[in-house]
Amino acid sequence: MVKLLLENAQKEGIRFLKTYRENGGYQSLEKALKMAPDNITEEVKVSGLRGRGGAGFPTGLKWSFLAKPENTPRYLVCNADESEPGTFKDRFLMEFIPHLLIEGMIISSYALGSNRSYIYIRGEYAWIVDILRQAIEEAKQNGYLGKNILGSGFDCEIFVHPGAGAYICGEETALLESLEGKRGNPRIKPPFPAVKGLWNCPTVVNNVETIAAVVPIIKMSGAEYAKIGVGRSTGTKLISACGNINKPGVYEIDMTISVEDFIYSDEFCGGIANGKKLKACIPGGSSVPILPANLLLKTAKGETRYMNYESLSDGGFATGSMMGSGGFIVLDEDQCVVKHTYTLAHFYRHESCGQCSPCREGTGWMERILKNIETGKGKMSDIDLLWDIQSKIEGNTICPLGDAAAWPVAAAIRHFRDEFEWHVLNPEESQKRNYGLANYASPLALVS
Amino acid sequence: MSEDLFKVTIDNITIDVPPGTTILQAARKIGGDVTPPAMCYYSKLKDSGGKCRTCLVEVSKGSEKDPRPMPKLVASCRTTVMDGMEVKNITSPKAMEARKGVVEFLLINHPLDCPICDQAGECDLQDLSYGHGNEGSRFEFQKRVFEKHDLGPYIQLHMTRCILCYRCVFVADQLTEKRQHGILDRGERAEIATYISKSLEHDFIGNVIDVCPVGALTDKTFRFKNRVWFTKPVDAHRDCDKCAGLVRLWLRGDEVFRVTVRRDEWGEVINTPEGKPAWICNECRFEKKKESDWIIEGPTHINRHSVIAQGHYEGLKMPNEFLPEVIGKKPRLFLNIHDVSEVNRPGIDLSLIEGPATSDDFENPKND
Ligand SMILES: Cc1cc2nc3c(=O)[nH]c(=O)nc-3n(C[C@H](O)[C@H](O)[C@H](O)COP(=O)(O)O)c2cc1C
Ligand code: SF4
Ligand code: SF4
Ligand code: FES
Numbered sequence A: 001m002v003k004l005l006l007e008n009a010q011k012e013g014i015r016f017l018k019t020y021r022e023n024g025g026y027q028s029l030e031k032a033l034k035m036a037p038d039n040i041t042e043e044v045k046v047s048g049l050r051g052r053g054g055a056g057f058p059t060g061l062k063w064s065f066l067a068k069p070e071n072t073p074r075y076l077v078c079n080a081d082e083s084e085p086g087t088f089k090d091r092f093l094m095e096f097i098p099h100l101l102i103e104g105m106i107i108s109s110y111a112l113g114s115n116r117s118y119i120y121i122r123g124e125y126a127w128i129v130d131i132l133r134q135a136i137e138e139a140k141q142n143g144y145l146g147k148n149i150l151g152s153g154f155d156c157e158i159f160v161h162p163g164a165g166a167y168i169c170g171e172e173t174a175l176l177e178s179l180e181g182k183r184g185n186p187r188i189k190p191p192f193p194a195v196k197g198l199w200n201c202p203t204v205v206n207n208v209e210t211i212a213a214v215v216p217i218i219k220m221s222g223a224e225y226a227k228i229g230v231g232r233s234t235g236t237k238l239i240s241a242c243g244n245i246n247k248p249g250v251y252e253i254d255m256t257i258s259v260e261d262f263i264y265s266d267e268f269c270g271g272i273a274n275g276k277k278l279k280a281c282i283p284g285g286s287s288v289p290i291l292p293a294n295l296l297l298k299t300a301k302g303e304t305r306y307m308n309y310e311s312l313s314d315g316g317f318a319t320g321s322m323m324g325s326g327g328f329i330v331l332d333e334d335q336c337v338v339k340h341t342y343t344l345a346h347f348y349r350h351e352s353c354g355q356c357s358p359c360r361e362g363t364g365w366m367e368r369i370l371k372n373i374e375t376g377k378g379k380m381s382d383i384d385l386l387w388d389i390q391s392k393i394e395g396n397t398i399c400p401l402g403d404a405a406a407w408p409v410a411a412a413i414r415h416f417r418d419e420f421e422w423h424v425l426n427p428e429e430s431q432k433r434n435y436g437l438a439n440y441a442s443p444l445a446l447v448s
Numbered sequence B: 001m002s003e004d005l006f007k008v009t010i011d012n013i014t015i016d017v018p019p020g021t022t023i024l025q026a027a028r029k030i031g032g033d034v035t036p037p038a039m040c041y042y043s044k045l046k047d048s049g050g051k052c053r054t055c056l057v058e059v060s061k062g063s064e065k066d067p068r069p070m071p072k073l074v075a076s077c078r079t080t081v082m083d084g085m086e087v088k089n090i091t092s093p094k095a096m097e098a099r100k101g102v103v104e105f106l107l108i109n110h111p112l113d114c115p116i117c118d119q120a121g122e123c124d125l126q127d128l129s130y131g132h133g134n135e136g137s138r139f140e141f142q143k144r145v146f147e148k149h150d151l152g153p154y155i156q157l158h159m160t161r162c163i164l165c166y167r168c169v170f171v172a173d174q175l176t177e178k179r180q181h182g183i184l185d186r187g188e189r190a191e192i193a194t195y196i197s198k199s200l201e202h203d204f205i206g207n208v209i210d211v212c213p214v215g216a217l218t219d220k221t222f223r224f225k226n227r228v229w230f231t232k233p234v235d236a237h238r239d240c241d242k243c244a245g246l247v248r249l250w251l252r253g254d255e256v257f258r259v260t261v262r263r264d265e266w267g268e269v270i271n272t273p274e275g276k277p278a279w280i281c282n283e284c285r286f287e288k289k290k291e292s293d294w295i296i297e298g299p300t301h302i303n304r305h306s307v308i309a310q311g312h313y314e315g316l317k318m319p320n321e322f323l324p325e326v327i328g329k330k331p332r333l334f335l336n337i338h339d340v341s342e343v344n345r346p347g348i349d350l351s352l353i354e355g356p357a358t359s360d361d362f363e364n365p366k367n368d
Helices: A017-022 A027-033 A037-047 A059-064 A089-096 A098-112 A126-141 A172-179 A208-220 A222-227 A259-264 A293-297 A337-351 A357-374 A380-393 A401-425 B023-030 B093-108 B124-132 B167-175 B207-211 B282-287 B323-327 B359-363
Strands: A075-080 A116-121 A157-162 A203-207 A236-243 A249-254 A278-282 A327-332 B006-010 B013-017 B056-061 B085-088 B148-150 B155-158 B182-184 B191-193 B217-219 B232-237 B246-252 B255-260 B295-299
Touching (some): A017 A098, A027 A098, A027 A208, A037 A059, A059 A203, A075 A098, A075 A172, A075 A208, A089 A126, A089 A208, A089 A236, A098 A116, A098 A126, A098 A203, A098 A208, A116 A126, A172 A203, A208 A222, A278 A293, A278 A401, A337 A357, A380 A401, A380 B093, B006 B023, B013 B023, B023 B085, B056 B093, B167 B182, B255 B282
Parallel strands (some): A116 A157, A236 A327
Antiparallel strands (some): A236 A249, A278 A327, B056 B085, B148 B155, B232 B246, B232 B295, B246 B255
16 A cells, blocks of 8 residues: 555654655655745645545645735644544654654745744644654754755744643634634634734644645655545545554555455454454544444445545435544444443533533533433433534534534434433443444445 | 625615625614624624624525525624625524524523522523523533622622623723733633732723623622612713713612613614714713712613613614514514503503503503
8 A cells, every 4th residue: 555654654763854864855845946836736736635634625725725915924834733532643643754744844835935834733742842843953954944945045934832732722723823822712714814814914724644745745746646545535644543443553545445444454453352343433533423333334325435535424424424634433342332422522521612602501511411321310302402402503603613512422313322212211231231232233224 | 776885685674785794783784683682792892703603694695696505504793794695584494593502502501590680681691582592491400600709899700690702801902901801711611710819900991891791790889789670771971081971870869870881772882972982981980979970961762672661761762673574574463462451552652651650551541
């Protein structure tokens, strides 16, 4: 399988500039600086690269939206807040091959005309802050950063800014507020960051992996990059796999592999741990809908499901899910979906910024109801109430955290309603054992 | 119509507004029931709005150029109109359902202590729940409570009632040089606070009381002294070197119980003749509590639907009725209230009745 990002990640000493360069590092930058900035944007457009932070928005398009008023600085901000439960791919990339991100940052800054660019990183990654700062220092000493980079006339500085431990600061406008030194409340859009972002200047916010992917795109050309993968899922994607699998870890895939192969092949997850059976999976980070095994491996139409944007969302939310940020969480037959949903609800209640009423109040309400059901104090009507609450949060909030809190609850009830009902009807037994696999892995009846 | 104006249709009523107008402002121009309720937006505070989500509406047609509907409900207070836009507020079941949800969310942790709350009678949350809420509550858990805090000699913060509209934060940002309070913590534990108990000190900080839509920030010089509907509002002014001195006095007999800004029909502070918001200073608000401090202009005009109108006020305002235009035909009355109730007889002008109205006034109307 092709590897564009992590090819050299395990090489001894790759964290340092010397080894990184010996392995082809900074060649893309040299090439890029000889190109016109707009042509780089064009290459990224042609590559079909989609944002790796969760929403999957086409990166080239995002870059071309950047407003370019006279005498106003523009900014590139790298989103390294990575706080979505189940997602730890950016961490791997930054920790092992930091220069890939730095090189991508310099190329992207050149393309966008940003002379001061920022990496906003989650505060808990304290040691990675040091790794990145060291890489920046090395790049500076070698003329890749600072004034007149490699004689191109382009100046660029990169700053690493650690956050203070809030998931919401990964939402791009909350991130910008936080970077400005304010409370990390998401902004009300419009205006969008491309017009008014950091300090009211046009800004592009991109995920770590998105920016790193610009390096191979420049190296091999956008058209070559676009040949990898399938449909609108071009290039490679990092997946952080965790849960009840034999080989948790960060994998780089081209998006043609089926979900089944990804879970069971020895190259990737290596199958379900302890010889258990697959019950359910959240394929794209805690915010995306959970799917039972049968819908995960095959779509409602009975077709094989693949690890790419289109296939994972096939069937919409009724029978599909999302690629999201690539946090692949696997649940085996011993896991309780009610408990799992309660854990997520707890997370979102804790991480809501509290600005808008549906999310501030609704997340806490859902958590309390789920706690009741989980601890055997639930009522049958609670399930419908939960459904109603999530439907009144979804789509009605300032930022997508409201949706992210609603979707897991909705999907759990949609696909595992009988497990919730069993919890309510068997309050004592549900404290002693789990509902098990039930029929969640049974082959689906074919839809005509 | 002039080329410079945008045509926007809200609940089947069309109006022309200048570009840059928000849907909510356009709806306010129409008035009546088609105007979405607003709990956090305050036109005279920059950047306010977008938070409470009570003003959500459905945009069924984006504009003449791009007629696609907007995929989600939008906050009408922060969405500007486009030419040819079509908006549904009370005609959108989706918007009404969402609003019901928002009202419920705002109430689940609200103490509902209206009987002992100074804001009762002029509380936006009361009006909102009456207009858009459900009768019961489905919330079966312990509500969130906070300690009460004195923010200096004049203002008390009763955080349990707060709906986190951020209006008081914007007042401090925009009316004072340095904000001394803000939001601490996040999510459902977010609270208005001064960090280390401090008093709010600034000549204009008293205005936070007037912008607060609920009883979270109250006037300590008025606390528990009277119910607002027993006091009679009159408009008054004085020469003040700090503010325009345009106020509303709340009287009982000739005793001044409370001094507030003058509010318009949307509950917002009025403008001075020079066109600036007539915020008032702490001296006018807290220290001028004698009728002789003021030149009284006359009784305040009160909306007929307000509980404050229950007494004997002159010049009651009749709100516009839009139903025929909204539904495109004359509504058929199942029951004409005037046929069965004495109280609503149109011939009786409540403002001409001396003192609180009694059944006698309706049985033997003097002015029928
Ligand atoms: C609550 C919330 C948290 C988010 N956290 C992250 C994050 O940790 N990292 C990230 O790259 N994007 C995160 N996003 C998505 C960003 O808002 C934004 O879409 C992304 O950084 C854009 O980059 P991309 O186009 O390269 O994906 C989050 C979004 C929300 C609503
Ligand atoms: S949806 Fe939640 S996190 Fe996002 S702005 Fe509203 S309260 Fe804050
Ligand atoms: S105290 Fe009042 S004005 Fe301030 S945020 Fe709370 S409800 Fe709004
Ligand atoms: S008034 Fe529009 S969101 Fe609060």
